[in-house]
Amino acid sequence: MGEEANGKINALGVQIGVSSTGTRDDYISLTDIARYKSDEPNDVIKNWMRTRSTIEFLGVWEELHNEDFKPVEFERFKSEAGANAFTMSPSKWISTTNAKGIKVKRGRYGGGTYAHVDIAFEFASWISPEFKLYVIKDYQRLKADENSRLSLEWNEKRLFTKINYRIHTDAVKENLVPNIKGKGGKFVYATEADVLNVALFGKTAKQWRDENPGKQGNLRDGATLHQLIVLANLESMNAQLIKEGRSRQERAEYLNAMAREQLSALADNPTVKALEDGEAGGAA
Structure with a gap:
């Protein structure tokens, strides 16, 4: 079970x-x-x-x-x-x-x-037909409570990735942006975000937008819980690699291998599956 x-x-x-x-x-x-x-x-x-x-x-x-x-x-x-x-x-x-x-x-x-x-x-x-109705009613109450809890945990996971993203952007700001003059800093942030996007999703944010012209949001909005967990880990690791002075190519290769390994490890995790099912139930 x-x-x-x-x-x-x-x-x-x-x-x-x-x-x-x-x-x-x-x-x-x-x-x-x-x-x-x-x-x-x-x-x-x-x-x-x-x-x-x-x-x-x-x-x-x-x-x-x-x-x-x-x-x-x-x-x-x-x-x-x-x-x-x-x-x-x-x-x-x-x-x-x-x-x-x-x-x-x-x-x-x-x-x-x-x-x-x-x-x-x-x-x-x-x-008893009457008793059955009471059993069903309270079971529905239990599932509603359960879905609410799972949805909360899902949202907490999303919050966790946002916190990690701040760590990531701070690392970019402190170690990469000072080497870029003028408005180039914005380009560095976007490019570093795409290092993670390509490592995890296999495409840049622009490629996703070009492929999905009618969709709202961005590439990461449709991420599964498996991907959100891995993304949080990639952000932390990329921040560390930036501080160590690793080149973008080195980081991209390392992060892609890390993403594939972690997604494989989480594929059959029953806890993650339960959370994802809870999110689907809460959104229904």
Whole structure:
């Protein structure tokens, strides 16, 4: 499920655990939902899973989302479901069909049976249609709070790159501009900014404008979080290289290699992905 954070939703006084990855692929505790109906939540879940309609629903969900799902075993369960002798548990379903929509978490705190939100809402509806609505409502509240927090962290990252940019321009001013007479200083700032642009984006600000005549803003406004993080690092490094007296060609080559290395390292970082998904959700 990626890097998880534990959250809670409240439906009619029932505290329900949520394993959140910052995306909509969250898993909600069926064990907690079942407590609305009984003090024996495991029995409630097993009773729900032994019905034919549930097996059919779970099977279709897996076929849509899980390439490793075992359809032959699913068909056998579907043919047996509903019979008096038929029994089903989360562990049996997972181990036999290789399902991923339901998970069993071990542990004294936060343990139990969890299911993808699609499945959890279906289970809540079986418990009580009214209860399901309260579960959905507070889950939406949780996601709104989460998106707000992620959006704040995104904006903080943008602020961080602006602070680094000031360090970068100060280095240019103190070490390069004194060697340029008249209005040339402005040209130095723009050129040094393009050293970073080419290293990271592969093009200058002017090239981007020429390629995107109808777009507002500039090349960096459309940067991903991966790129913003790397840009902040490039600005700090370029400031240091300027102070060391490195030539523009040396710096350009070094910074490009650094950008490629760092973008590769961040490509599969779950925390960065969660932040980017949060930004997308907040902008929707």
